[in-house]
Amino acid sequence: xxxxxxxxxxxxxxxxxxxxxxxxxxxxxxxxxxxxxxxxxxxxxxxxxxxxxxxxxxxxxxxxxxxxxxxxxxxxxxxxxxxxxxxxxxxxxxxxxxxxxxxxxxxxxxxxxxx
Amino acid sequence: xxxxxxxxxxxxxxxxxxxxxxxxxxxxxxxxxxxxxxxxxxxxxxxxxxxxxxxxxxxxxxxxxxxxxxxxxxxxxxxxxxxxxxxxxxxxxxxxxxxxxxxxxxxxxxxxxxxxx
Numbered sequence: 001x002x003x004x005x006x007x008x009x010x011x012x013x014x015x016x017x018x019x020x021x022x023x024x025x026x027x028x029x030x031x032x033x034x035x036x037x038x039x040x041x042x043x044x045x046x047x048x049x050x051x052x053x054x055x056x057x058x059x060x061x062x063x064x065x066x067x068x069x070x071x072x073x074x075x076x077x078x079x080x081x082x083x084x085x086x087x088x089x090x091x092x093x094x095x096x097x098x099x100x101x102x103x104x105x106x107x108x109x110x111x112x113x114x115x
Numbered sequence: 116x117x118x119x120x121x122x123x124x125x126x127x128x129x130x131x132x133x134x135x136x137x138x139x140x141x142x143x144x145x146x147x148x149x150x151x152x153x154x155x156x157x158x159x160x161x162x163x164x165x166x167x168x169x170x171x172x173x174x175x176x177x178x179x180x181x182x183x184x185x186x187x188x189x190x191x192x193x194x195x196x197x198x199x200x201x202x203x204x205x206x207x208x209x210x211x212x213x214x215x216x217x218x219x220x221x222x223x224x225x226x227x228x229x230x231x232x
Binding site for chain 2: 004006031033035042043045048056058090092094096097102103104105106107108109111
């Protein structure tokens with residue numbers, strides 16, 4: 001099976017712009033989660049989607065949003081970019097609720113640099 | 116609130132020696148514990164998990180982890196380190212499904228493992 005794919009791999013934006021990141025989960029996985037990784041804050045949970053519904057949201061401002069499509073693909077959007085949004089954004093997919101052994105598998109990430 | 120701690124920012128070992136990367140947790144109820152590894156400019160790769168059962172869990176690439184409930188620890192181990200094991204290692208915890216919880220993972224701050232030839 002193909003793994004989790006994320007596009008683009010690298011992005012450079014300027015302050016005030018907006019950006020959309022895409023994630024395609026492993027085939028058959030219906031849950032997608034997003035995480036932000038920075039040297040200072042480590043890995044922080046952004047949000048989780050299952051069956052096109054946001055099930056959980058981390059402690060991030062409203063500039064961060066996401067959605068999931070009927071094919072389980074997910075996008076996240078960051079509006080009005082700030083310098084502090086520079087980070088590696090990781091997407092993870094899993095089968096979803098119901099299985100205690102459920103494991104999240106991560107994509108390679110999108111490296112966002114805000115200038 | 117659930118949390119995990121990795122008390123060491125960096126662990127240095129010589130190739131061929133055993134390695135241990137430490138993780139302690141604080142959860143209410145039974146913990147679901149995970150180890151992931153991250154190589155430079157890559158995403159996280161799943162190594163192993165503890166859900167229930169045997170306290171010694173075996174995972175990928177020869178790694179294993181020991182769950183110790185009394186010490187609330189889940190240390191990652193490998194009998195003989197390789198230079199290629201050098202990477203950033205993360206311990207994580209999540210709530211079990213069925214408690215009204217979602218699959219959110221809470222990560223430790225990470226431990227850099229340096230294996231020297």
